[in-house]
Amino acid sequence: MDLTQLYRKPFVLFSIILLIKSQLAWMVVFESGPSWATIATELPFMWLVFCMIEWFATKRKLAIYVLVNLLLTLLFFSVIMYYKYYGVIATYHALEQVNQVTAVSNSVISLLDPQYLLIFTDVLVLAYVLFRRKAAKVWKSSTAVRSNRKVYLALFVISLAVCLFNVVPNRASMNEIKKAEVMGILNYEAYTLIGDKEPEPLEQEEINQLSINRLKGVTSVEGANGVKAYEGLANGRNVIVIQLESFQNFLVGLKLDGQEVTPVLNRLAKENMYFSKFYQQVGQGNTSDAEYVVNTSTYIPPSGAATMKYVDRQLPSLPKLLKDQGYDTATFHTNVVEFWNRGELYKALGFDRYYDKSFFGTEDSVFFGSSDEVLYEKTAAELDKMSQSGNPFYAHVISMTAHHPFTTPEEKDRIELPERYEGTFVGDYIRSQSYADYALGQFIDELKASGIWDNSLIVVYGDHLGLPMYSLDDDDKELMEEIYGHPYGYTDMINIPLVIAAPGKTQPVEFTQTGGQVDVLPTIANLLGVSLENQIHFGQDLLNNRVNLLPERYYLPSGSVINGEVLFIPGIAYDDGTTYSLNPNSGTGGKLSEKEYNTALDLLHMSDSYVIQLPALENADEEPAK
8 A cells, every 4th residue: 555545545545543652552551562463453453443443433533533543542652651650561450540640740751751752752743634624625525435345344253252362361360460461551541441340249257257267377376365466555645656758768777878768667667666568559539548457457459549438438447446536537639529529538537636737737848748847836836735634635637749750849848868869859858858857856855745655655667668660761670670689579569668656665676577557557556555356357466476477459469469478469360479488589489379369259259248348328427527
């Protein structure tokens, strides 16, 4: 065919255009990159759509081709951008995040490599041609011819058969990346929309704490007189849980050319209980998911954010547990409460009050709201008022200034970066977290001055990763390898710190057993001496259990699991999965058995079944006060 005549054959023209775009998406998302498999998986789906256009459209054929081209271009672009941050394939579930995009526009822009915009080159050219009336008229008339329906029917049947051949045998794969690779991105998107069904929930009588403990292998280590270690150590104390935005564990103890990055948290970790093998368990909701998991000790939903999926339920939670013990409960966040549907989350969790932007105002605003300094200053004053009632309180404090893309104002800098870190993503991250650490120190000083510090149990943890592997360029990867002493990997990426302090009670100790955010609630309950006998929880008390199993979702492919030695990421199935040591510098091995893998999947299914069968929220108390 004469290439100059391609414009007369939109079926061929747009097949070539979209195939090129699929190659770009494959280059970004899949380790193996594009190959002949790209053609065999992507082209048949395109032809299914194009055959239908040829059947049913004549006069508006070209306009429909252009529209389909634009929609599929946006889909490929979304897949690229979403993968760059989350490391997973975007599906229709990501549409729930559309209303958040404007709020995180800086983060989106920071992920945008200019070369990705080339995917829209043809869109601009087509727009230019179509807006030239004469050229557009000639093009439309040259394509407005009736097709040979028999030919396109045959091609449709063949394409459909190939699509089914790509999809049907690969439906059972847990790993979404592998599933999309063997199905093709377009087939995978269609499958998740049409054919991906949630499994039937377990019967309620099958869901109980004994079953959960048996699956996890939980065994309590009890001391003299049958009392658990550290049980009741902080009995009757206030509880202050501080969630640090995007704070990863490598920051603890980190020095750059002899300069401490986070001296406040370093000191806190050195003088109290520090859990160095603690891991995030968040999903699409990021920070709000961390709030959910920590306060419920259940896992995030299989798709979407917990604040969108689960907040219509009466959730057993830490606020409700402590309210039954006479605690006043409140949560503090400087953004608007509507962001990630937090108003409904706090209602479902049972907080007495929440404090959001309407309380903190816009003073010293950074990103979404007032800075961490304002957050901590106003929160400390409010906690002082709460302490005057004579009742203990539970306060969940959410920091936010060190948020992706970590472009904090220069006046917030608390560290002088070495020259090699200047102008890098890793450098910006370290700079912003150094400020977050400084602001945390101000909060601690204020709590000490008011006398609250000495009568509280303080829990500090990171909410989720800040440096996705998928977003780093070569310079950033070199810096991370310099910091870690090995190439930056999955186990490093999702490792966050946990520090627990009960001033006057806790002693300096580093716990090296594996833990996750789902374990925070039962650990706090043990320290307070509060029974969980009547509250189902999927986490475990980290102070009395050495064996743990942590199912992971979202930032890693479904089916990913952490035990005490490794992170396991499945392939098409367990047998072709990959194991990553939690101690890459030590050279120690380890593995995750197929039984542990299946157990982790059973735990996720049991958690999903439990939450969706909880009573509806409309029977609950009124929403928390502002």
